[in-house]
Amino acid sequence: MEIRRLTIENYDQIIRLWIKAELSFEEKGRDCKTAMAVQMKSSPDFFLGAYDGSELVGVAIASNDGRKGWINRLAVDPDHRGLGVAKALISESEKVLRKLDIKIFCVLVDDFNVASKALFEKCGYIERRDIIYFSKRDNAEA
Template structure:
């Protein structure tokens, strides 16, 4: 398994991976090909893929608000799970974010997602039960 930056040529494989992983994404909003291309152009180091040969088997999208680095859209192909691919993607994400001067790494995990919670706990992340996520958005597509 090798981790490398994704390019827009990987977009279709990325969407297929999200679909296989049953991960929610905003096809007409911030995960559309146009939006992803623009985000990649601005921060090419923030899109990472795990490959077995030519096959994309895991991916993560990073973001930074300058104070925190966020780990988003982490997904591993169901046929390749429990082999440490997500753990390796998280380690590489932290390395990339550190290079950008970030010292706090964060992730939003839906409450039901006990597998993901366990993964992040194992990677040293602390759960904050006293915080509830609020957001305001222009539409459900963004």
């Protein structure tokens, strides 16, 4: 397994993987092809793919809000789970963010997502139960 940078050429593969992994994403908003192309242009190192040969088996998108780093849209092909693919993608995301002097790494995880909670715990992330996520959207699909 090898971690490589993803480009907009990989867009359809990324979407296929997210669907197969049953990950929810905003196909008309920030995950649409036009939006992802803009994001990839400004932060090409943030889009990480795990490959088994030529097959894309995992995806993670890092982001940097200037104060903290985030790991987004992490998904692994169900046929390649339990092999450390997500762990490798998290580690590479952190590496990319550390190069920008980011020292805090964060992720939002659905409370019901037992696998993801166990994964991030295993990777050294500490769960905060005293925080509730608030957001405001300019439109429902953003």
